[in-house]
Structure formats: structure tokens, C-alpha cells
Amino acid sequence: MRIGNTEIRPLGGGLGCLLMILFSIIASITLTVLLNLALR
Numbered sequence: 660m661r662i663g664n665t666e667i668r669p670l671g672g673g674l675g676c677l678l679m680i681l682f683s684i685i686a687s688i689t690l691t692v693l694l695n696l697a698l699r
């Protein structure tokens with residue numbers, strides 16, 4: 660990913676990028692479920 664002249668590389672290359680995306684999806688699902696349980 661490039662912003663101007665600086666190259667931004669995700670930690671661990673492509674695999675690290677995939678893991679970060681997976682982690683954020685799982686975290687958001689978990690938070691949603693917890694919120695639903697808490698608000699009952």
C-alpha cells in the first residue's frame with residue numbers, strides 16, 4: 660500500500676494482513692454478540 664512516496668507494508672507480509680482482517684472480523688462479531696446478551 661502506497662501513500663505518497665512512502666511504502667506501508669503490513670506486519671508479517673500478506674499473511675499478517677489476512678490475520679489482522681480475520682481478527683477484526685471475529686472481534687466485531689464477538690462484541691456484537693456480547694452487547695446483545697448484555698442488553699437483554
